[in-house]
Amino acid sequence: SYELTQPSSVSVSPGQTANITCFGDKLRYTFISWYQHKPGQSTVMIMYTDSKRPSGIPERFSGSKSGDTATLTIGGTQAVDEADYYCQVWDRRTQWVFGGGTKLTVL
Amino acid sequence: EVQLLESGGGLVQTGGSLRLSCAPSGFTFDFYAMSWVRQAPGKGLEWVSAISGSSGDTYYADSVKGRFTISRDNSKNTLFLEMKSLGAGDTAIYFCARLTGTTGLFDSWGQGTQVTVSS
Numbered sequence A: 001s002y003e004l005t006q007p008s009s010v011s012v013s014p015g016q017t018a019n020i021t022c023f024g025d026k027l028r029y030t031f032i033s034w035y036q037h038k039p040g041q042s043t044v045m046i047m048y049t050d051s052k053r054p055s056g057i058p059e060r061f062s063g064s065k066s067g068d069t070a071t072l073t074i075g076g077t078q079a080v081d082e083a084d085y086y087c088q089v090w091d092r093r094t095q096w097v098f099g100g101g102t103k104l105t106v107l
Numbered sequence B: 001e002v003q004l005l006e007s008g009g010g011l012v013q014t015g016g017s018l019r020l021s022c023a024p025s026g027f028t029f030d031f032y033a034m035s036w037v038r039q040a041p042g043k044g045l046e047w048v049s050a051i052s053g054s055s056g057d058t059y060y061a062d063s064v065k066g067r068f069t070i071s072r073d074n075s076k077n078t079l080f081l082e083m084k085s086l087g088a089g090d091t092a093i094y095f096c097a098r099l100t101g102t103t104g105l106f107d108s109w110g111q112g113t114q115v116t117v118s119s
Helices: none
Strands: A009-012 A018-024 A033-037 A044-047 A061-066 A069-074 A083-091 A095-098 A102-106 B003-007 B010-013 B018-025 B033-039 B045-051 B058-060 B068-073 B078-083 B092-100 B105-109 B113-118
Touching (some): A044 A061, A095 B045, B018 B092, B033 B068, B033 B105, B045 B078, B058 B068
Antiparallel strands (some): A018 A069, A033 A083, A061 A069, B033 B045, B092 B113
């Protein structure tokens, strides 16, 4: 089965830049999406097609990909950004696949 | 505003069954494919099942294939997930999500309903 690998946790100081990576075999040949999940709230899609931001998502969120590693970057991180972040792809064999999730802590 | 409201969760014994429902609002239901995603305690998100908008084509994760059935009633604007032969590994919060785009982006989510399987 297809797997996406994320760091389990990332810590950042307020106002600093947070980078959350996602690695997958041959990820370079497919598009990745990113989701923000806060307990007790609805999950939000914050990035799609690698680097496109849905309407309403702050500009401090950006996405990129280099080879088989995708990166979600949060510039000028705020306390409100503290959440779990998941990358996701669609694979023809295993359908929809999520990464293991990264807990972002804003210290 | 798009809203998705899940219901039907609860405590069920090992080997039991449960049916979840999702009531969408704020969009034309039968235009969209829909999906269920779950999150077990202390774990990440796991895609469970999906169904197309009009043709009713269904898709399942290997972990639930043969035990879970996704369906929809477009006349009543409701999405269902019938779960059978439940085990401890099915304990999770189950989220209803709307799919969009050619590769199925989860663009709207509900807040989930808790399913607990206990012996």
